Amino acid sequence: MRLLLFMLGRSIKPAVLITVFVSVVSCVMLTFCEKGGYVFDKEYDSVFTSLEADTAYDKVSEMADNTRAQNDDLAKRAGDYIAAHTKPGSTPPVLPDGLAGQAVRAAQKGGDSSSAGQSELYEFMGSSLKDGKESEQLIGDKLSGYKRNARRGVTDEYSLALSAVLTRDYEQVLDNQQLADKLYDTRAANTYLEYIENDMLFFVLIFLICFSSFSSERQSRRLSAFAITKAGAGRFIFCRIISAGLVCGVCAVIYCLLQFCVMCLSGGAGCLDMPLQYLKGYALSSYAMSFGGLCIAAVVLRVLLAEVLCAAMLLLSFLSKRNITAGLICLAPTAVMIGLSKSDNSTAQFVTCKFSFLFGGEGYVRVFSTPYPVVWLYVLICAFAAGALFITLIAQGQRREY
Amino acid sequence: MLKAVLYDIFKKHTLLILIIIAMIALSKALCIYLQSRQEFSPYLSSEGKECFERLLDDSQDMTLEERSAFIYDRQQTAVAPYEQEAVSRYYSLLQGCYRRKGYTDYAKSGRGIIDILVPDDLIKNKDFYAALDEPTVIDTDSFNRLLRLLSFDITPVCVMLLVGVLTADRFERGLDMVIAISKRRGGFYITHTACCVSFVVLVYTASFFCDVIISGSARGEYLTAAFASTGFSSRVDASVFGMILWLYLWGLISAVLCYGCFAAFARFARSTKGYMLVTSSFILVMTAAAVYINGSAPYMFAALSDKGDMLSGI
Structure with a gap:
């Protein structure tokens, strides 16, 4: 010693x-x-504090859709122009001044009309909230799947034992989730x-x-x-x-x-x-x-x-x-x-x-x-x-x- | 004196030299093996590569406009899947060239953007973009392969071992005291350092040239093209050869600096244990920094750092 x-x-x-x-x-x-x-992102904080527990995911995905729609609109207009003016076997068409200016401004970092940073932020927030939102439903689906298996008369010993322990665990998980409501x-x-x-x-x-x-x-x-x-x-x-x-x-x-x-x-x-x-x-x-x-x-x-x-x-x-x-x-x-x-x-x-x-x-x-x-x-x-x-x-x- | 030092390094420590060479060879073999195991290979298949090279040969010395017409013709006649693969690769590379040429044109005249993918500093660095050379279609697989091989570079570990066995061990056993009382101690240190540095330089150069040859980068037309043709950062004003040379010099300077620092550590630590602690934590911390703080700076002593990140961070 x-x-x-x-x-x-x-x-x-x-x-x-x-x-x-x-x-x-x-x-x-x-x-x-x-x-x-x-x-350490200030903008994330300000957006996040304005959300409410029940509707958070829907609201964020709506915002993400909005910013994506802006980008998609620009991409679509550019794509339409390119598709209309492309001649096979020759040089690709040059975007007109208005479109090109918009594309350049949207891509610059920290610019006023730059949408790249914001859409990334909303996508990230959406992906963080997604699991919390969908967890209950996914677990519910699983549980009903086990019940259906039992009704159909699955006789495999292992899958019956597995569904028994998982049902027990998942029910406890659902109880816990109901307590955490924020x-x-x-x-x-x-x-x-x-x-x-x-x-x-x-x-x-x-x-x-x-x-x-x-x-x-x-x-x-x-x-x-x-x-x-x-x-x-x-x-x-x-x-x-x-x-x-x-x-x-x-x-x-x-x-x-x-x-x-x-x-x-x-x-x-x-x-x-x-x-x-x-x-x-x-x-x-x-x-x-x-x-x-x-x-x-x-x-x-x-x-x-x-x-x-x-x-x-x-x-x-x-x-x-x-x-x-x-x-x-x-x-x-x-x-x-x-x-x-x-x-x-x-x-x-x-x-x-x-x-x-x-x-x-x-x-x-x-x-x-x-x-x-x-x-x-x-x-x-x-x-x-x-x-x-x-x-x-x-x-x-x-x-x-x- | 030189003879004695060379005898010390190569005859008494043959095993060490062999281990170092085996480690470098093993790292390259591992890299090639991991690439071959990849599910979605970014490289062309061997038939597709042959076909792609034929396309490159046929379209030699063409301007971009002529290339568009040329690849349009070939698109009509491509039947076999590997032909289509090669043609579509050629087409997408050509499109990338037009895109990069568009940045230069936009910086010069305010017109020329062909789609909505634009670098985020185009307005800020207008003069720089205006001065870039026109890119052309080259075999980008070689450069990607080269970067992959270079990112499996374990030179710092090899230098650590070399210095550990040849220098730190000597300090630990007190042999420097023996040398200190001898008449030609200055000569010994100078010759020893010179031999070790030239060995490090030799090994690094050999390993780099192996990488260049394995990846198939040593070809004339490819080396003279503008760097923007490789599809990496368009912020570099150099040819592909210049970039490879820059990578080589950067690695070489890192290796020599590594040698210097590690030899100094060995001198101060005066024990192999302390030396190993300091140097290995140094290498591993640098490697971790290169992994987590990606794209900010090239890291000097990082083994296994992604050189592609380094290039896009310039």
Whole structure:
């Protein structure tokens, strides 16, 4: 215990320093993403505050249609002119002065008659509100579909079990939605979720914390010095693994919390009690959770992922004799995870912990003809992988030569 | 002295050199593999490409008006799907040329816009647009391929490894103390740095030329065309060759700067662990910046950054 505390005390300070540095960079990136997601947009605020909860989506889509109609009108007039004056096999016709002037003015940024920026704004607002509006109806459709299946006499055991659990979940979701009867500003929440799904700095953080934990001991020949003592290096390695796992978990929590704070400060705090289904792309989620609950789940799942990665890095670091080799080898899992997080494949999405995959859909997978919650499956697999890697490492620590 | 340094780099660290070359080759292979896996390929099929090249050969030295008449004739006779593919590609590229020529004409005389796609700074930068060359139809696939290959550029990682093994490791083992008391220490440092920089330059140049050759960009007519013909940003006043040269020089300067900075880090950190921490976080933070803050500036130490974004951000 004393050894463990000593090791923790020695290794937590640099790790936290690294974490704070990476988190600050990551928060700056998040702020840039939020800027792209209209979080700091004054015009969005003024339009959004004038909306009412019941009619918000219809009104916004009407406004979007209006601005689109203006652009379409210009495009149609230009298209008509082009179609009327095109001669096959000769140069394309030049637009007349009035039309060309309008087209140029509409495309200039920040101009008075520029409609490009506004229509983008309305489209974005519409897409943010769409899931909240349609969620109830989509879930209702699903529920009636399950009832119809039951009436028709579907006898497949798995689909009956699935429809039973989903009906239970969806009814709870509908109850939750009835309680939440106000208009939520989901800009910051949507950007935050999108950002943390594709966050590559998280993997980098684990790499920076873990890559040299054993290789530097081997390089300085401390492990071989321990190995020739009577007790061997087993206890030292065991304490090192435990302390590295703890440090990694603490750093992951700090990293996630700092991002969460940035999201809350930039306007996401208002929708922490919002049902999950109002987020972009989560309309059909079967989890009766609020957005705040999803954030907590996100932190827990990411800490688990961090532990698995940490175990893998520790093992790779243990296998290399020099720091520089460890750095090179540990870059490989980092690069693989970053590469996988860009892929659309469902296995890759599962492995890299994409929340829209884990929480966005029905949320059950088939395990031996029973529906099993995919999030629990993820937790189990992570725990198993981390455990297996740590045990391999401890077993490796029993050897006498380094 | 030179002989000893070269012996140190190439004979004692053969494995390192091989690993660096293998990593670069692997990144290119990965890029080509990922492109071949794409569901909707933006490139022409091989038959379509042949047909398209025949069209280009037949329409050599034509003006844009003659090209319109020429492609209209070919449109009537194209039957096979790959012929139609090539002809429609040619037609859309020609349309793009007219559009870009329209901006120049509009900037000169206030007339000439052919459709409602207009750059958002046309009125502000009128003089610049007026001075642009007339674009022409070229095989844009090559340039897109080149940009894709260049965006899988991992030179900073290679430089990090090279400096890590050759310099940081030496500082960690205290070998610089040994060198410091020797008579020709100045000579050693100069020769060592010169050898490493020339190795970096050599590797970067070789990798760049491989990219150019793999993507099929090394062709005469294509290189002399105005850059606007490639369909990228119309804000650049250069030929395609000039642009490729600019990309090369930019990458080369980045690589050499990278070497300098990393060597300085190695000297200050004096441990491989610290060196690896600083440089890898440096590269990865720069890469993340290039991904998230897209289109604002070319990033010096970013591995795997999108060069297409870089060009449209100029």
